[in-house]
Amino acid sequence: MFELLDLKQGSSYAGDIDQLILMITIITGVWFLLTAGMFFWLLFRFRAKKDESGQYVTGDEPQLKRWVTWPHMLILLCDIAVIVMAVNVWYTVKQDLPEADATIRIIAQQWAWTFVHPGPDGELDTPDDIRTVDRLYLQEGITYHYKLSSVDVLHDFSVPIFRLKQDAVPGREITGWFKPTVQGEYGIQCAEMCGIGHGIMGARLILQSASDHEFWIQSNSPTPVAQVTGQ
Numbered sequence: 001m002f003e004l005l006d007l008k009q010g011s012s013y014a015g016d017i018d019q020l021i022l023m024i025t026i027i028t029g030v031w032f033l034l035t036a037g038m039f040f041w042l043l044f045r046f047r048a049k050k051d052e053s054g055q056y057v058t059g060d061e062p063q064l065k066r067w068v069t070w071p072h073m074l075i076l077l078c079d080i081a082v083i084v085m086a087v088n089v090w091y092t093v094k095q096d097l098p099e100a101d102a103t104i105r106i107i108a109q110q111w112a113w114t115f116v117h118p119g120p121d122g123e124l125d126t127p128d129d130i131r132t133v134d135r136l137y138l139q140e141g142i143t144y145h146y147k148l149s150s151v152d153v154l155h156d157f158s159v160p161i162f163r164l165k166q167d168a169v170p171g172r173e174i175t176g177w178f179k180p181t182v183q184g185e186y187g188i189q190c191a192e193m194c195g196i197g198h199g200i201m202g203a204r205l206i207l208q209s210a211s212d213h214e215f216w217i218q219s220n221s222p223t224p225v226a227q228v229t230g231q
């Protein structure tokens, strides 16, 4: 279904989030059809007729109360099912932190994204780090940790293909993770109103194969490997 809509899933947990949203849509959709159907059936069944006056119903009678109590119980059961599924997915995406193969830094500001990629040494916060603006280069198939911060106001790092959204809060460094699963070029956007330039605060995500990414790192590192390793 998601393939038909061309909603490409680009991270290891994108499918879980889509499943959850689909389940919620189905559950609420079924209840919507049931209640709307019942409503119109009652309108038709008890429509005004000649020589018949309306009946006043308080709803206190047990045989009438059932029509409220039973659907109420069933909806509570659906609520519990949705909560269990949602907490499960939330734990995977936001609470759990699988071991990282690489770590990047994401810095939000009005109105651009700065990305800091580890250089040839694979370590962040070393002289060979590669800084880019509005272009994030990642390798598919490996697990990343990101360290997200903001230098001014609230922003939100949103990557639709990952189904990821994370607020950037001034004064805090927020650590999260993702594992890209496809190659290609995709959109990144700011998903928190952050001032007059909010609408243009987009960036590009370039997901590369291992060899392409290695080539990108080697050709963009500000410091030659020899200087860093002392060889």
Ligand SMILES: [Cu+2]
Binding pocket: 108, 109, 111, 154, 155, 156, 190, 191, 192, 193, 194, 198, 201
């Ligand atoms: Cu913003």
